[in-house]
Structure formats: C-alpha cells, structure tokens
Amino acid sequence: VSDDSSMTEQDDSDGGTTDSGTNGESGGSGSTQTVSIGVLQPRAGDLKYYGDQSLWGFLSGLAYKGETEPPTDASSGEVTITADDTEYRLLIRDTEFSADTAQTAATNLVENEDVDLLAGCASSAVASRVVTTVVNQAQVPIMLGPAASADITSNAETCSDLVYRASENTAMDARSGGKYVARETDVSNVYLFGADYSFGRAVVNNYRDVLEAEGVDIVGERFVEQGYAEWEGLLDNAEEAGAEGVVGGFTVATLPAMFNAFLSGEYSYRVFGGFATRITNNVVGGTMQSVLGEPLTEEKIRESRLGPFTTRYHWNQYDNPINDAFVESYTDAYGVVPDLFTAGTFTGASAIHQAIQESGSTEGADIANALKGMTVTDTPKGENGYTFQEYNNQARSAMTVANPIPTTDEWADNWGAAIMPGEPLARISQDETTIPQDSDQMGCSL
Amino acid sequence: MLRTQGLTKEFGGLTAVESVDFELEAELCSLIGPNGAGKTTFFNLLTGALSPTEGTVELRRNGAWEDITDAAPHETASRGLHRSYQVTNVFPNSTVLENVRVAEQAHSDDATTFWRNVDHYDEFTERAHEILERVGLSHRTDDLASTLSHGAKRKLEVAIALAGDPAVLLLDEPNAGVSSESVDEIRDLIEAVAEDYPVLLVEHNMDIVMGVSDRVVVLHQGAVIADGPPAEVRANPDVQSAYLGGYEPGSLDDDTTAGSELDPEEGTA
Amino acid sequence: MYHTLLNSAVGAETQMLLPTVETMVGVLYFGLFAISFDFISGYTGYLSFGHAVFYGTGAYTVILIANGKMPLLGPGTPFMLSLLVGGLIAVVLAMLVGLVSFRLSGVYFAMITLGFAQVFYVFVRGWDYVATNPRDGPAVGPSHVEGFQIGVPGIDQLSLSIGVLTGDEVALLGSTLSGTEVSYYMIGLVVLACYFAMQRVIHSPFGRVMIAIRENEDRAIAVGYNTYLYKLGAFAISGFFAAVAGGLFAGFKRSASPENSFYFLVTGDALLASIIGGFGTLAGSLYGHLFDETVREFLSKAGQGGGLLPYLRALLGQETLDATLVGDTTIGGLIDLLLNGHASLYVGLVFVLFVLYVPDGLLGTLRTRLGGTFAKALPAKLWGESE
Amino acid sequence: MSLLELAGVHTYYGDSHILEGVDLAVEEGEVVALAGRNGVGKTTTLRTILQLTPPREGSITFRDESLVGLETHEVASRGLGWIPEDRRIFGQLTVEENLRAAIPEPDDVRDGLRLAFDSFPILEERRGQDAGTLSGGQQQMLAIARGLVGDNDLLLVDEPSEGLAPQIVADVAEALSKASDDVTMLLVEQNLPLALDLADRFYILDKGRVVDDGETGNVTADDERFRRYLSA
Amino acid sequence: MILEALAEFLTLSELGGVIVSGLAKSALYVMIASGLTLIFGLMGVLNFAHGSLTMVGAYLGGLLMVVTVTGGTAPLTRLGLFFVAIVVVFALLTVLGGAIETTIIRPLYDRPPIYQILLTFGLTLVIEEVVRIVLGIYDLQPLSDWQAALATKPQFLREPVALGPVSAGWMSLFQILLGIVTVVGIWAFLTKTRYGLYIRAGSEDTEMASALGIDVRQVFTVVFALGIGLAGAAGTLLMWDPTWGASVPLAAETLLPAFIVVIVGGLGTFRGTVVAALVVGMADAVTTWWFQNAIQFTGLPELVLFLVLVVTLIVRPQGLFGVEEVGGH
C-alpha cells in the first residue's frame, strides 16, 4: 500500500487494506486521511485530448487546494496529491472513449480497489452507462464530467444523490446561446442540426426549448449520423426554409465538414453554437484558412457569418485571481492553456476537497451529502463561481458568448489553433444558464 | 425400373439430349456413344442435376410408376437412384471409410439425429466396411480420400454409389484412367453388382461393354441410334460409323483399318 | 493460486502476463460466441459473417426482459428462461436469414449475411423502444437491480447470481469466492454445457453431414441429402448458442450497445478467435479468444490489468525513461508513443504471424502434432499407449 | 547426351515416399512410354520433372542443365510441355483462350490455333464456348491440343486416351503420332497397345522404381514382362 | 408530404442534380472498387486492407500537395501538381502492394481463401494504428478530414457550374472524368493485353498455368500491386472531396461500399463492377436526396446500400454479371 509507484495495482480482494480501515475514524485531527478516487477519462486514442484536459483540470483543482504544482506524469495508474490533511489517491483509468471499457474499469475500481468516489467520463454515452451499471449498483458517488449531455442530470433514470456534476452541460450551452441569439441579434427564424445520439439530441432539444420560449421560430430540425459529410443539400434546405440562424450540435467528427460546406457556399444565415475544444478549433480554424484563405483576419471571419458562440469556459473569458493562478500553473505544467472542459473538472475536485473539509469524513456517502447544495468556493469562474442545485445536483455557473477571432500572438504557443474566442460579448449569469426546477425538461426532483 | 419419355435437353442452341425414350429393366445396360454424345447430360437429367427442356423421367417403386422429372438430386438419390461420376467427386478431406459411411447414412432416418454419437450406429460402419471390401479398398479405410491414387479414387466413386442399397445404379465411366489389372477388378465388380441392382453403365472400354452388358444403347448427338443385345449393336452399321470405328493397334502405320471389328480380348493385357 | 503467484517473487511478471478474472469471464462468454461461429463456419464451410446479429439478439433480449419491455415476460423472469427465449428468437431469425442466404455460397453467402446483420444493426441503433438513446444501447435499469441467477430456476439453493457487483459471494473451503469468481464458474458451467451440446451435434450423424457439406456439397446432395435443410438446421443451432452467449454477456455486464453486440466487427473478433484457436475445432475458438485477450491486456496500461507498458516503466526506471534519444523525444515518450493505446497494432501483427505460420491455429496444430483429438490423444501420450 | 535424364530421383508427398530412385533417359526425337499399375508413381514422375512436386534427392537434367530447384514456369519455358491426366483445362476461359494461353509468342497464335483446329475440328466449332461446359472427351481433346500448340521440345503426356471414344482415340493417336515427328515425348498410357504403337522404347515402373525397359519393336501387349508388372 | 416531395424530386433541376451527383459518386465508387475487383475477382483474394490503403493514399496524396502547394499557387498549377501526386502515389502504393504480396500474401495461395481475408484483416489493424501513431507525431486529429490537404484544391473546383437547368459542382465533373479514365484504362489492360489472359488462366489453375510457362507468381504480384496502386490513386482523389477527405475512418467508409460494389457486380467481372458502381452511386444519390428532403431516419443511406446488396443477391445470387457455377462433369 505504501508503494505509490505508478505501476502497482492493488489486489484487495483477499483482505481489507489498511487505509480503508482507518478512513472513517481519522476525522479532524492532524493525522492524514486518505481518500481514493477512481478517475475515468480517455487516456489514449483519437480523443485522448478530451481526457488530458479533463484530467489535468481535476489535478489542478486538487493541487490548487494543496498549494502545490499539478503533477505532470499522469497517463494512467496511480497519482497522489495531498491537500491539507487529506491524501488523495487517484486511480486513473483509460476509458478509450468507450462505454464498455469505462464500465469495466469503473467496476474494477469499485470492486477491487474499494474507491470512495468516482470521477470523470468524457462522453455522455459513457457517463450514463457508468451511472446505471456501476454507480447505482455499488452506491459509490460520482463527480461526473465533462460529459455534457444535460439529460444525465435532468432525467430520472440517471440523476440521483450519487451523481454530481460541476461541469457545464449542453442545456447550459443552449440556454445561454439561445438567449443571446433571441435577445441580442435580429435572428427570428432558426434551423437546428444535431448529431443523432445523446449529445446532439440534448443540444437540439435545449435550443428548441429556449428559443421557442423567447419567441424565436424553429423552421426546421434535422439529425444526422456522427461524421455526416454531405452538408450542401441540408444547408440548402435551411436556406429554403428561411433560416436566419443555424445551430449545430456536433463534435469534431462532424463540424469540419459542416463548416466547410457552409463557408464554401453562399448562405445568408449565421451559424451559432458552442465554442469547442482546441482540437475542434484547430480543425475549424484550418477549414477557415482553407476556404477563406490565409492569413485569417477578424473581418474575414465576421463576413463568413460564423458565430458568435457560447463558451462554457475558456482561459481568456474570466479575469480573477483564481483563474490567473490556474492558467499560469496549468500552462507551466502542461504547455497548453486550460480549455473548455478544464474549469468544470477543476471545480469538481475543488468541491470534493471542500466537502471533505466541511464534513470531516472521507466516506463516499458523507462527501456526497456535503456536496448537496454546496457553493464551491475556489473555481476558475471566480470565488463561489459554481453552485450545486439541490434538485438535480448539477452545478450552475456563468457562461459567456464570444466571437471567433484569429489567435493572437500572445496565445499562439499555448493554444495552437488558428482561431480562438475573443473578448466576451456577453455574460450570462449563473441563474439563467441551467434548466429551472419547474421546466418540463427537468425530469429530476431530488 | 426407370424410364424416360421424350427426354430433351438444350443448352442454348445445342441439343445435348434429344427426345430420348428409354426404359431400364432389371438388367445391366450400357450406354455408349462418342464424346459429347450426351451421356453425362442424360445422367444429369435422370438424377435431377439438370432439369429437362422437355420430357419426363419416371421411376418404378413398389410396382407403380412415379414421376421424378422435377425432383431435386437429393430426392432422386433418396429414392434409390445412385450414381458415380465421370470425374472423381468425393469428400477429399474425409477418410475413405467416412466417404462411404456418410453416404450409407443418407439412406436412413437417422441422418437428422443430432443428439446421438455416430459411433452408436454400427450398422452404417459395418455396411461401409462391406462395400469397401467389395471394391477392394478395405486396406485404405483410414486414409484421406485426397491421398488416393487415381485408380483407387475411381473405386471409391463406385463404393459411394453402392452405399444405401440403390434401386438403380448409374455408373459414369467407372474405369476412366484405371490400369488394366484394376480394369478387370472393376469389371468383375460391375458384373457382381449387376446381379443385385439394375445398372446403367457409361463406358468407353468396348471389351467391358461387350463382355458384361445384357443390352447396349448407343447415343449419338443426343439421340438413340441403336438399342439391343451387344452382338447386334456391334454389328449395326450406324454404330460402326458413328462410334466403334476407332483406334486399332497398328493403325498408325497403315490407315486402312477403320471400321473393322475389334477382337474383344484385345486391349486387355 | 492466482494470488499466490501475484505475491511471489515474479509477481510483477505474472501480473504482466496473466489476464484478470473479469477478463476470463469475458473469454468464456465471448468464447462461446466464437465457438458457435466456428460451429457453422468451420464445419459447413459457410462463413456466417453476420453472426453478431444473434449475439446481439441474445444480449438485447435479456436486457429488455429485465427492463420489463418484453411482452408477456416481466422483469422477474428467471435469467435461464431469458437465455432460452433469446436463443429461440435467434433460431427464428436464423431461419429467416438462412432461408434466403443458403441459396448462395462462398463469399456471396458471407456478404449477404453481413448485409442482413448490418441492416439489423442500423435498425436497433435507431429503435427508440430498446433504450432512451438507442445508439448508446440499453442497460439493465432499476426494475432488476439484483444479479441474474444461473442455476435451476425457482430453487434458490441451486442458483447463484452473476456480475462483478451483483454476483453472490460464496465461502468455500475456508476461502471466499468473489462475485466475479462466482460468475466465472457459473458462466463457465453454462458455456461448458453449450460446448458439449455442440460437440455432441458435431459427432452425431447430423454433424457428419455438416462436414460432408463442407467437403463437397454437390456430392452430399447426390448421395441423397437435402443439404439446404441441414444447413438451415445447423445455422439455427449455431444462432441459438450465439444468442445464449450474448445473453450471458448481457447478464454479466448488465448492458449492451449496438457496437459491442450487433456490429460486424464483433463477428470479426469471433473470426480472429476461431482462426487463432483453430478453424473447425470448436474448442479452439475459446483458446483463440483467450489468446487475443491476453495479448491485448498485456499491451494495455497500468490499472487495466497489468501489461507491458507499466512493466517497462518500472523496469527501466525514471532516469532511463527521461533519457533523450533524438531531439526532445525521451525513451519514455517513445515507449508511450508506440505502445499507449495501440494494442490493435500488435494484435494485428501477432494475428498476421499466426495466419502465416500457425495456419491450423493453436488447437488445430496441437491435434495434428499429437494425432487425433486432444482429449483422445493426451491420455495415450501420458500412459505411453500406442494406438 | 540424352535430352532428359533422371538419376536416382526420390519424391515424397508429405511423409509418403513415392519415387524411390527413378532412373530413366529420353533421347532427342524418340517417344518413350512409361507403363505401370495405378499408383506406382507415373504421374508423380511427370510432376517431379516439371518441378510441380520437386524431388528430395536425385538429379534431373534437360539438355545437360539441371531442372532441380527451378520454378515450374522456368522449366516450361525451356521447352517442356505437359498434358495432364485430369485435363486441367481452364473452365472459365473459352476454348480459344485456353489455346492462346499456351502460346508464348503472339506471332505464333495463328499457326498454333490452326494446328489445334486441324487436329480436332470440334474445337474450332466450339472455339468461343467456355471450356468448362465441354463434354469430358472434348475437354480431353482440348487438353491435348493445348499441349501440342506450345511449340515444345519435350512433351510429357499423361493418359491421353482416358475417357475417349475409340474413334477419338484414333484421332488422338494420330495427332500424337504426327506430333512425335517434331517433338520428343514421354508418354504415360494405360492403353498398352496404343502406348506400344506410339513409343520407340518403354520403361516399366513399379513401386517407385524402374523395373524393366526395352524397345517396343518386338514386344506385344501380352508380353510376359508386362504381365508380371501390370497384372495383379 | 411524400407526394409533394416526389413531385419536387421529379423536377428537372432536382432530378438532374441527383443524376450528376449520382454519376460523380459512381465515379468514386468505381475508383475505390476497381482495385478490389482486380485482386478479388482475378486472384480470389478478398483484400480487407483495401480501405486502409485507400486511406494511406489519401494521406500521401495530401502530403505531396501540402508540401508543394503554397497560398499563391495558380489553380492550373495545382491541378497539374494533383495529377503528379496521383501518379506518385500510384507508383508508391504499387511498390508497397508488390512488397505486401511477395512477403505475406504469397505464402497463402495454396490455402483456403479465408486465410487471405484474415491476413488482410490483420493488416488493416496494423496499418491504421501506424497511421494513428504518425498522425500523433504531427498532432493531426485522426477523426476529422485533413484540412490543410483540402485547402490545396483550386478555388474553381469549389464553384458550381450550370448545365442547363441543372446546377452541378466542378468537382463532380472532375470526378466523373477521372472515373471514365480509370474504367477505360483498366478495361484496355484486361482485354487488350496478354497479361489479362495470363491473369485469368493463373487464377483458375496455378499449376497448369505455370506448366504452360506462365510465371504465375509474377502475374499475381503485378495484379496485386496494381490493385493497391489503384486504391492509393482513389485515395488521392478522395482527399480533395470534403465529403470524404483524408482521415482514419476513411478506411472503413470506403471498404464496405467497395465490397458491396464488387459483390453486386459479380465476382471477377470488371464490367459488373462498373455497372454496380453506377447502381450503387445512383442509389446513394437518390437516398441522400430523400434523406435530406423528406425522410428523417438517419440510418437511411447506410441501410439502403446494404439493402441493395441483399436484394441483388436474392434476385441474382451470382451478382449482376457473375457467371453461374459451371455444371459438373
């Protein structure tokens, strides 16, 4: 147990381990207590970057609390971070972005490693699988994120007092983006596109809801396969339907083709949506360069009618001491700026530590109890930037809206995509971003 | 036993079998004719491997004639019409024994049994051994069929056709490529099985044909041109010119012998 | 045994090489699927490239029943009955697919079954009834929180629950078997029973006809077999067991997705397994899949069951890892670049080598070496008997 | 110097030892018959010469150059042709394409086809038909014709009269006899009278060895030597 | 609703557009499938790695373009460079194909065809992971199209062109042209050269063909190499088309349609492949139109491709132009 080299895997099935035995009792006094957290993120494969950002955010959160530098050697295996009198033993497992792999890993963590808590899941399909088959079965709480489907915390099947999410979700993308479109632009007819699985459906449903409530007409709605590429006909349809704005709920597998078609054609509407991770920006920026020609200018981008986009979090959208420190230590440690997913997982970690401090216990159930309704003190969106809503354990936080601009020299090294979010055009305060308790969309009442 | 009426098969423009009326009794009947006369095609029509352009095929069972014109090959086979092939056509990676055993098994109701071990069905194995004994392959029962020499494979062909107590045996050149001494063996074999079953034999070796047949039918360009006892057919001038006028020793030196009678003993050593 | 090994001096090496118990459970049920694939493909020579459709049917049936979504069958239906129901649905499906497909042979047969399977795959992916997000697939919900029981339905003493989290723990001779270990034995029991059933079919008169069809279908017809019916029968039997395998998988995992059940690459994995193990050997498929899994796990990362990568890391030590090679790549970076997440590369290589140099597969080669089937030959070797 | 010479040739199929030291020679211009019971290794001898089943031991020389270790197509390009016992025509090629495939030089195609069609007129009639749909005997004729058109120095002929009607046997015999003016032949033939008629010399093979040989001039098919090795 | 859509579908401009895009798709399918047909039809090797090699061709072609084209390169120069890239990729992959055939495919000829399927299946795993590793080094996202390569396309190929009432893209016309060139080239190779005859003879009976002096091994190597070369050339063409593009999933995206085309056409007939490519391309274009304009079911295009396969095999078990098995003698 004392061996914390990254390769050791404990096989605990033949007898309890010392740390789990002492966990409960070692409350407030000076002696250290250990919490083991199973972290599930993609650590390899095509979407490894999602896992990098999420994991590094989580580590940064704990490191911030422990006033140390975030550890850099964290591919998978075991990492320990100490904050105050609590030692965090993080068992990091690769989900390969696959629900099966994640389920197996999570089951193992719970069964053989006796983790107190789970954290992670970058895909909504993975997250709901883990919640149904592991969290609910084994009654081990999870701090979910950055899986973004709003459904997970708004659907009675998955939401529960074991499932917390600090990370922003698709409803928040839509609610802030939708409100901005409805209120700040002259767009009154919108066409919605989404990928035909949980993420894309959630995006479209939420946009529809918000836009209709704000008096905007939805003139059409289509779902396509992930990776769908024949966009011309579909975009023409939107044009014919009289759309003034189009919203797309897609990932990096589909967006480039959509943007390519949009930029290559002569469409009269704008495209809205969410500002995505660096890899998406990288590809989209490349698309813009290839269609609009290099070098990109702010003017060219504006004329292209792409944007503005909502952002859940990007490093340059918030100006406060916590964020400054975060961006600096993060950039130092990992060589890139924190991205879309990073603030959410940072906050998740920060909240866990806060819960342990408040409850004085390292039991999963106690931590979960303490998280209930908590306002998280240290977050990249400022002090008390996130609050867990009692009715569904989803944290609410502010969102911003920004235009894409060519990446400035200042960030060129640490961002590495051709475009980045500009200064926030608007900030949506936290009480307006999430699905309200009384909405029809809120199927969860805890 | 077996009869056809107006049996005709056309391939595109070519009439391979033309309006054949034929009846097989309990006898050994040989079917001869030049290459391409339609003998194999006729077999294929009888067994249902090909369906005729016109005409009928009937089989007598329990005294009544039954139309089997459109029956599939497995149906004709299970009604007792068994054949051997001109070109060896066996189960190459099964043992010699299994080749015959599986054919024997085809004619029982137990073939569809999937819960009992085959080893419980001694009768198939015993029968297969008997048949292999009869064709002279009993020393090779455990060898894979693909490792047999050509001659041995021909015997296996016949053995498979013998399995399952046939009502009629159709043998397509069982001697093709068999060496002289084995020719005698196979000839004896044919004569022996003809005691038990009606046999229709396609054969180019005239010694055998003339020696063993009760009756000879000659096919030429798809049509029957002669039908009768061997001696009569041999004497038939049409047959002479269409078919028998063949190779004779010494003919390479003097080319006058075409059409002359064959010595039945010649050609066998 | 396992633990003793792990704690011994060669613990690190052992852990690197041995698959985990959970993996072994997967080997069992997927092995059964591969066996059912080999049953039809290896013995009749008809490559059933859409076999995953039966596996998926079994898996989905179990989950749908547990979620109360199967007409007439409530969530409380015994698991053994669900397996049977899944199997029977697969039999019906096999008949329908086979009716059309068995008019073809060779590559055409492989392709039409693939075509059918993909049609089903696209269909279940879009069918809202099976799950809220059909694309992500269904999972066993709150209507069936307890573990699925294997044993004699209705008699609790003779049944044990399976599942890593839901499995029964059993005290046996002073040691405790965990839920996973219990699952291993219980699922193993079902797999073994299914294997013997298929083995029995192969050695029956019916099975001999299947082999005759593989060897020379035309001649099989000519000796009097209606091979079409035999093929259909064999396909139905094979579909039944494939569905049982799928049901065991769903019962243990409590979830399924179109990608891990109906997708054609699932059939591809079965093909890999039966080739590595030995095509047309039945049991070989199980060893083949074990081999495949072992290689994959060996090449996976820390915490996912040992593996080469963490072993190398520990073995080489941090200094060596940080040593730079060219430019700013370190040895550690290179190892990471080449190994991390690229297990498929090495599985592919191993597989290619197998096809090239061990064409008869593990079991096939062993049998040829020993002469006769393994079970028959081994005692003979051991006791020095000669045949 | 003999055209073809085999000395101490041993050949195996897997573990079974088929040729146990075959010695024979074929001189330029002659026709040599190879006789023997079924399964004694006649076909195997021909396959060994062609390196289809390479020998494990022994030497095979053609025009004083060793053939052992060459690829079959290299052996063939040195002027050896093969008429196999089971015909092996290309069933999905037309009759004409079968013949063309055997003629290496495009310029020789016309003459080659003429030769084939003159020997077997039926082939000309069926030149566009897929060879797989020919009758058994027609396929045999095609196989022989294909061997003849190849412009070879030595033809290895395996049971050319198998499955042929007597009349066609005569045609075959004549075609082979005519061809033997230009080409040397090693002939395997069950039809002993025919074999003796065509050949200048004979070898008798038994159990993978040459057990007897001689001139054909003064022997007949019921010669004691044949009775011994060919009858049971 | 459906009737309205049908009325719209049948208007000249819509139908014409569907036909042009169908032809363009057919041209791509024929390019993707012809290499597979050559190898599969003539050698009996079902090359599972075909899609992966197409993908490699797309990246290689893209690399050549990205390296040579700069922002200022004139459109015609770009087009010229593109043809150079196709030729270079064809040559490179032909060599690669030759190497693959001689080292790992050759030992398998005397085994049942399934082994070749298996081997190339393993090869696919290897190729795709190697590509992923290389992309990782250059920090390219394997799942999305390589945008820098797409950017080397001359502007005019992005623009529409009016053909009477029908509006089509220059890109479609360009693809149709290349498709025709490919078809004519391969047809001439197979029927006008002795090599074609040797290939067919060799694929039926290796021993006999070699006994006729044909170097069957060499023939097979050449066929395999050319087939792979064609896969690469097709990849280079796809690299410029945003609906395909150079990405790792391109391998799977091209493999299944190519299989369908080859099987629907019938084994071993190049004519069948061409006709099948037309059928499949048209079916694809038509369903794409219906999916975009009337039918919501997202799986539709994929479903229809497989239905084309299933229905063809039900109606004509040997494929459109396949030969029925030769009857037994």
Ligand SMILES: Nc1ncnc2c1ncn2[C@@H]1O[C@H](COP(=O)(O)OP(=O)(O)OP(=O)(O)O)[C@@H](O)[C@H]1O
């Ligand atoms: N499937 C087919 N398609 C076209 N023609 C065919 C087919 N099968 C046979 N034929 C033709 O029908 C005729 C009769 O052939 P068949 O095989 O019945 O002759 P046969 O009497 O058995 O000759 P042999 O003694 O040479 O075996 C031949 O001209 C042959 O070319």
Ligand SMILES: Nc1ncnc2c1ncn2[C@@H]1O[C@H](COP(=O)(O)OP(=O)(O)OP(=O)(O)O)[C@@H](O)[C@H]1O
């Ligand atoms: N592929 C093979 N594998 C194993 N043994 C074989 C193989 N082919 C032939 N044999 C065996 O080799 C021996 C010689 O066969 P071969 O074909 O040379 O005989 P042959 O003299 O030509 O006989 P036939 O007159 O019957 O054609 C036979 O005993 C045969 O069983």
Ligand SMILES: CC(C)C[C@H](N)C(=O)O
């Ligand atoms: C906001 C979302 C569109 C982000 C998306 N998941 C991405 O690719 O980065």
Ligand SMILES: [Mg+2]
């Ligand atoms: Mg015949």
Ligand SMILES: [Mg+2]
């Ligand atoms: Mg022979």
